[in-house]
Amino acid sequence: MKRKKTRKITVGSVPIGGAGPIIVQSMLKTDPENFRETLEQTRQLKKAGCELVRIALPHEDTCKIIPFLKKEVDIPIIGDIHFNHKIALKAMELGIDAIRINPGTINNIPRVRQIAHMALETKTPVRLGMNIGSMEKRVLKKYTRPNAQAMVESALYYVKLFEDTGWTQLKVSLKASDIRETVDAYKKFAKISDYPLHVGITEAGPVFSGAIKSAIGIGILLNEGIGDTIRVSLTGDPVYEVIAAYHILRDLGLRKRGINIISCPTCGRCKVKLAGIVEEFEKEINQFDHYLDVAIMGCEVNGPGEAKEADIGLAFGANSAMLFKKGTVIKSGIPREMAKNILKEEIFNMVNE
Ligand code: SF4
Numbered sequence: 001m002k003r004k005k006t007r008k009i010t011v012g013s014v015p016i017g018g019a020g021p022i023i024v025q026s027m028l029k030t031d032p033e034n035f036r037e038t039l040e041q042t043r044q045l046k047k048a049g050c051e052l053v054r055i056a057l058p059h060e061d062t063c064k065i066i067p068f069l070k071k072e073v074d075i076p077i078i079g080d081i082h083f084n085h086k087i088a089l090k091a092m093e094l095g096i097d098a099i100r101i102n103p104g105t106i107n108n109i110p111r112v113r114q115i116a117h118m119a120l121e122t123k124t125p126v127r128l129g130m131n132i133g134s135m136e137k138r139v140l141k142k143y144t145r146p147n148a149q150a151m152v153e154s155a156l157y158y159v160k161l162f163e164d165t166g167w168t169q170l171k172v173s174l175k176a177s178d179i180r181e182t183v184d185a186y187k188k189f190a191k192i193s194d195y196p197l198h199v200g201i202t203e204a205g206p207v208f209s210g211a212i213k214s215a216i217g218i219g220i221l222l223n224e225g226i227g228d229t230i231r232v233s234l235t236g237d238p239v240y241e242v243i244a245a246y247h248i249l250r251d252l253g254l255r256k257r258g259i260n261i262i263s264c265p266t267c268g269r270c271k272v273k274l275a276g277i278v279e280e281f282e283k284e285i286n287q288f289d290h291y292l293d294v295a296i297m298g299c300e301v302n303g304p305g306e307a308k309e310a311d312i313g314l315a316f317g318a319n320s321a322m323l324f325k326k327g328t329v330i331k332s333g334i335p336r337e338m339a340k341n342i343l344k345e346e347i348f349n350m351v352n353e
Contacts, residue, residue: 022229078098085115132202151174207240232244259285261296266298
């Protein structure tokens with residue numbers, strides 16, 4: 001797949017765009033006035049592989065958390081700001097790594113210009129986040145309903161406004177909850193601009209259905225070479241957003257991180273509770289950065305074949321299991337109830353080797 005070349009910007013220490021890897025982003029869901037819980041969730045996200053964390057800053061007062069988080073955890077923090085431009089000014093003054101503004105909710109050109117001047121002064125990168133549900137009134141006058149073209153037009157207008165102040169460390173997003181509208185907007189924008197793009201499907205839904213919807217929308221765009229950072233928006237634990245994002249990148253061959261589980265759907269031949277084993281295993285191996293193909297298979301029909309092809313694989317039989325490593329059997333006759341832990345031990349060994 002050929003990636004569209006965008007200009008490079010840097011958020012904290014993370015390069016975005018250019019020829020760099022696609023960056024995984026998520027958003028904190030804790031109350032920003034609760035420092036302890038917010039720090040804990042930031043750490044969980046970082047541990048899961050998140051590379052940029054966005055935080056909602058609903059009031060000027062909530063900016064107090066910025067210096068605290070920056071001191072406690074080493075991950076770039078992006079302030080999410082709506083309605084009140086003064087929050088953006090304050091966040092930049094306090095050293096936030098980047099801000100995300102929606103010109104539609106600020107809805108005031110001179111105030112957005114003030115943000116642009118402050119961004120230039122403090123060298124703060126800015127994401128111009130267009131959202132179909134909150135388009136600026138100026139553009140909406142022209143269109144009968146908010147649509148992809150309206151989002152693109154609005155984005156280009158504000159890009160120009162920032163360029164006119166001399167600040168070009170910008171990233172753009174154009175989100176709609178409808179996949180086709182989102183894809184259409186990103187494609188239109190990418191044709192005429194080389195600013196890096198943050199890609200996601202907004203308000204995608206609960207964990208299961210939202211991950212599928214996001215995988216389709218984000219996957220279509222990435223497959224066309226569009227997208228420099230991604231976020232899978234889910235109603236649920238944000239760690240799932242990070243896991244889902246890496247699944248999308250991995251399945252498209254764009255980034256390899258963590259354990260890739262190859263497991264069979266099971267059928268009447270399977271004599272173990274494979275679904276439970278795989279589910280537990282997936283939860284327990286989330287912390288691994290290393291990429292490994294791990295097969296866990298239900299019976300001798302496809303089990304040995306898949307287990308042999310993987311980096312490491314477990315093939316269950318009628319009474320016991322066999323463990324393969326790099327195509328060779330390294331243990332056989334493993335009691336079924338011990339198989340998952342033995343597999344994990346071997347993976348630890350491989351990761352530490
Ligand atoms: S590997 Fe065996 S248990 Fe799994 S789906 Fe195939 S035949 Fe069924």
